[in-house]
Amino acid sequence: MKSQVSHRELVPHLFRQEYAKMTAILCRHFGLKHMEIAEDITSDTFLKASEHWAINGVPENPTAWLYTVAKNKARDYFKRTDVFEKQIMPDLKSGDTEPSEMVSFDDQLISDSQLAMIFAVCHPANSGESQIALALQILCGFSVEEIANAFLSKRDTIKKRLQRARNNLRNTDFQIKTLSTTEIQSRQGTVLKTLYLLFNEGYYSTSGNKFIRKELCSEAIRLMLVLTENPLTNSAQTNALMALMCFQSSRIEARTDENGEVILFDEQDKNLWDMSLIERGIYYLVNATNGKETSKYHLEAGIAYWHTTQHGDKWGNILRLYNQLLLMEYSPITALNRTFAFSKVYGHQMAIAEAEKLGIRESSQYYELLGYLYAQSDKIKAIQYYEAAIKHTKSNTKKATLKREIERLQKIIW
Template identity: 65%
Template sequence: MNPNEITPHLFRTEYSKIVAVLCKKFDIKHIEIAEDIASETFLKASEYWAANGLPENPTAWLYTVARNKAKDYFKHLSVIEKNIGEEFKTTRTEQQSIIEFDIQNISDSQLEMIFSVCNPVNSQETQICLALQILCGFGVEEIANAFLSKTETIKKRLQRGRESLRNHHFKLDILHENDILSRLDTVLTTLYLLFNEGYFSKTNNLLIRKDLCLEAIRLILILTDNPLTNTPKTNALLALMCFQSSRLEARLNHEGEVILFDEQDESLWDQALIEKGNYYLIQACSTNTTDISKFHIEAAIAYWHTTSTNTDKWSHILDLYNQLVLMEYSPITALNRTFAFSKVYGNKKAIPEAESLSLTEHEYYHGLLGYLYAKINKDKAICHFEEAIKITKSKTEKQTLQRQINHLKETDTL
């Protein structure tokens, strides 16, 4: 395998694990130290692997280098010794024993990391931004996309958030039950955004990034293994991820262009993941609680999407979107609701519904109107698709929209 292909993948999956383990073991006051060590590890990997080829176990190679760099860092740099004091001046044997990159330690470290970063000294939005960057390895642009915000706004938010953590003596520690329960909603929202970026990415010209989806599922599975965090809302979010992931293989063609839901090959849907989604959705609804979250509703919507034989499924989906819009409005939710509305009442009646949203600066708004007008007014459909192309930054989306324009023009010439 080409090192240039595997290194970015490993960076996404292993960088945050290395940072979490280092922060936990050394109780580093400035988290940037752990991030620097992790970055240096990957820099060495990219240089060494390019010259010598991939090692037999690239992940273990990274952990060994990170471990050695951490030991050397604390042994040789006097500025670090001055900051951390005599308490951390251990022998080489002791150092080897305290930095372990086994599966359990990585999971524990990441779980403690995300709950520690989601500290109420910062606003919830800042907590989520920090968790996405530190734990999930998101860049500023990816976080800005997740929040539908400007990159400069996110940069300032991250800077203030990190400074606040430092001023409040940020450290990884075993949290009390009240801390975990009070921060769980923020943690779940972080994992929700992580999954969404993988499921419908706007960065790196990749519409789907399976590594992000898998990482989100891996982390939330850790939560379901802990009695404190194995809540109905946690299970609802996991159900949603399973249902959505079940259709990943059917969402792109061989050219990397998106395949609309109506055109997807259902034989490519992963039935095992659908069954897992059903299981976790049942778990989410099995307790006698009235606390129905947006994750419950979105999971139910995703469930109906996977039931291809039910003729009334779009009526169920529309009812659920009506609830979701009232619970937590967002432009994407409103547009998705309008799509479901078109499935129930037809494109002609859905057009006024869509136009009333007036989301003229949103590419999905124009993409939806292009879809709705396609069989009613091709000229208007083409205009909306062209407007969507102007707005979107995604190369993949531009290609998909252009394909739809070409298809409309071809039908005119037949």
């Protein structure tokens, strides 16, 4: 029986969901020095799916179909290349000559391999930013443009950084292996930053037709859960980041309407918030509070928590946490978010002065914030800022939301 889902919709979705897992498994067998071989086999698998499914329809279990094809392609590669004869064969036990048994894709191995790959790619042979960029590309399926957006950097800069990082890995004799406690702890900060960026790209998608990409959020949380369940990685920062993801995820269903357009925070239906995720967030936030450290994840989790509650000095607490966060690690996005909280405490007019000081003129969020702040006092100016925001965003969903807000203001004026 064939699935009724269109292959044009399904292949990109499965590529996002399974590419990194498949590559991680194959890298266990080829070694990270030959990661391009693993990537090529995975890419060929999805190309074959696109061609085969277009003619024959989507199979009943498309994910299993993909892994079967990948396994067969790997087996065929081993058969016809010197890699199998010279590197793989000597390591096999005598009599164990059936290459099809070499590649396994069971669920546990997929989970372990992907996380092991993230730790392996976060290797000190590269700088911290290069480690994260490479992990996002290889293991999270990010394009060069998406990585550039995550780092607020130019596309060419990221492209060169990735090439250097790959060369460094090829020239370094390392592989996926059991790491020592010291190695795990030294790399954990980079791994957490990678998963943080993975989640953020899902929660605030910077391009394309979707404002939220739930599969990226789910994948980040799945990998974070593995970290919280391992004594070596169950740190205060791990719990704080997990709390942040739970709090943010609790509001996902309320952030867009049935057409996928963005619903601003003030207009969200609080009944759609997932209270079970909020409770899980509180659980992890309590676990993160050991009195010994306060990381950016602690502060961001605190901000996310206050967004989910109506009790106490909500916006005052959020603003104080943003002030601490900016002192700890400045970023333009944090500064913009802090200004929104400032407007809730001190009003739009005072917040306009705060926003204009930032002068982040390449950011659509900067113009969007000014449009929001001017909407009450000067609707013509607000429209101008919203139009500037449209010019600076690549997200089609965000453009539609901004156009809707412009139309609303125009109706009031005329």
